Amino acid sequence: MSQSSPALTIENLRKEYDDVTALDGVSLTVPEGSFFGLLGPNGAGKTTFINILVGLVRKSGGTARVFGHDVEADYQQTRNAIGLAPQEFNVDRFFPIREVLEHKAGYHGIPAEEATARADEVLKQVGIYDKRDTRFDWLSGGMKRRFLLARALITDPDLLILDEPTAGVDVQLRRDLWELVTDLNDQGKTILLTTHYIEEAERLCDEVAILDSGQVRAVATPDELKNRGTDQIVVELREPPTTLPALLAGDDRVEAIDRDGHQLTVTARNGGLVAPQLVRELDGEGIEIVDLEITRTSLEEIFVEMTRHDDTADNAGDDDSDGENGGDNDTDEPLAEQQVAPDGGQR
Numbered sequence: 001m002s003q004s005s006p007a008l009t010i011e012n013l014r015k016e017y018d019d020v021t022a023l024d025g026v027s028l029t030v031p032e033g034s035f036f037g038l039l040g041p042n043g044a045g046k047t048t049f050i051n052i053l054v055g056l057v058r059k060s061g062g063t064a065r066v067f068g069h070d071v072e073a074d075y076q077q078t079r080n081a082i083g084l085a086p087q088e089f090n091v092d093r094f095f096p097i098r099e100v101l102e103h104k105a106g107y108h109g110i111p112a113e114e115a116t117a118r119a120d121e122v123l124k125q126v127g128i129y130d131k132r133d134t135r136f137d138w139l140s141g142g143m144k145r146r147f148l149l150a151r152a153l154i155t156d157p158d159l160l161i162l163d164e165p166t167a168g169v170d171v172q173l174r175r176d177l178w179e180l181v182t183d184l185n186d187q188g189k190t191i192l193l194t195t196h197y198i199e200e201a202e203r204l205c206d207e208v209a210i211l212d213s214g215q216v217r218a219v220a221t222p223d224e225l226k227n228r229g230t231d232q233i234v235v236e237l238r239e240p241p242t243t244l245p246a247l248l249a250g251d252d253r254v255e256a257i258d259r260d261g262h263q264l265t266v267t268a269r270n271g272g273l274v275a276p277q278l279v280r281e282l283d284g285e286g287i288e289i290v291d292l293e294i295t296r297t298s299l300e301e302i303f304v305e306m307t308r309h310d311d312t313a314d315n316a317g318d319d320d321s322d323g324e325n326g327g328d329n330d331t332d333e334p335l336a337e338q339q340v341a342p343d344g345g346q347r
């Protein structure tokens with residue numbers, strides 16, 4: 001399955017819908033085999049980005065390549081390399097789910113016999129094989145999510161795109177899905193995940209891009225992002241010293257040192273690395289420590305900080321953007337097949 005180009009090579013990608021700029025010059029590289037997270041508030045442009053990759057939306061400018069294939073010029077190769085589990089339940093609800101999978105495989109040129117075997121395999125993989133003869137709309141919410149994953153896997157894609165795969169599912173299923181997608185990644189599939197659950201990105205992703213108002217604000221590992229925030233080191237002293245010596249002098253990671261009675265609070269970046277130095281210095285001064293606690297900035301706080309808008313009007317009304325993009329919701333065909341208009345299908 002190895003392909004020599006990165007899974008995604010995106011350069012200055014732009015999308016305008018009339019007067020709305022949904023993508024404002026996005027550049028990204030997603031290496032083959034990575035588990036890559038795309039995070040952003042509502043209306044940031046995540047769905048537009050994905051829809052350009054799968055040929056549902058025509059870009060206004062820039063380039064997007066999937067394993068080296070241009071998403072527009074090499075549409076078919078691109079599409080065959082991608083399995084998409086969309087946010088919306090856009091499934092033909094009148095056929096047994098195994099048949100839906102067989103149809104989907106057929107669209108992609110998989111012979112009938114192989115399609116049935118493949119359908120069974122992916123249904124087993126996601127744990128709903130015993131529901132194979134059930135219609136989609138008779139599945140529980142959690143099974144529907146599993147089914148969308150099965151459908152994305154039917155063509156054995158090299159790039160799996162998961163658009164909020166655990167939205168609205170219970171904790172147990174969320175964990176099951178995490179395990180499943182981690183296994184798929186371990187087997188070599190590149191995964192692009194969008195999520196609103198920061199914990200999900202933190203657990204699963206090697207790298208995340210923070211998208212906001214159509215622009216990439218940062219690309220980093222979850223740990224690197226967390227290191228950009230400040231941590232708090234709270235030290236409990238046995239005896240409050242009458243005068244506090246100059247601590248951590250010249251350390252530019254330190255933003256503030258406050259003392260309140262027995263308690264010393266140091267605000268610093270990389271708190272985990274600053275703390276040992278602080279302990280050594282206090283020790284050297286003969287100041288006894290009885291307790292020390294480091295509170296790290298959460299990824300969520302960093303995310304909120306990076307995507308905070310003083311003018312919240314920016315995102316106003318975008319809460320229903322799922323709805324806008326969800327025009328596909330109740331279609332009888334898989335998302336990919338039914339919307340590829342020769343003009344690129346701007347909706």
Ligand SMILES: Nc1ncnc2c1ncn2[C@@H]1O[C@H](COP(=O)(O)OP(=O)(O)OP(=O)(O)O)[C@@H](O)[C@H]1O
Nearest residue numbers: 017020022041042043044045046047048321322347
């Ligand atoms: N078909 C469309 N026509 C006009 N504007 C659109 C269309 N689709 C999306 N937009 C606008 O483009 C911007 C980006 O929307 P998009 O759905 O890509 O964001 P998102 O990050 O996926 O949001 P969410 O997390 O809510 O799904 C929003 O301002 C949205 O209103």
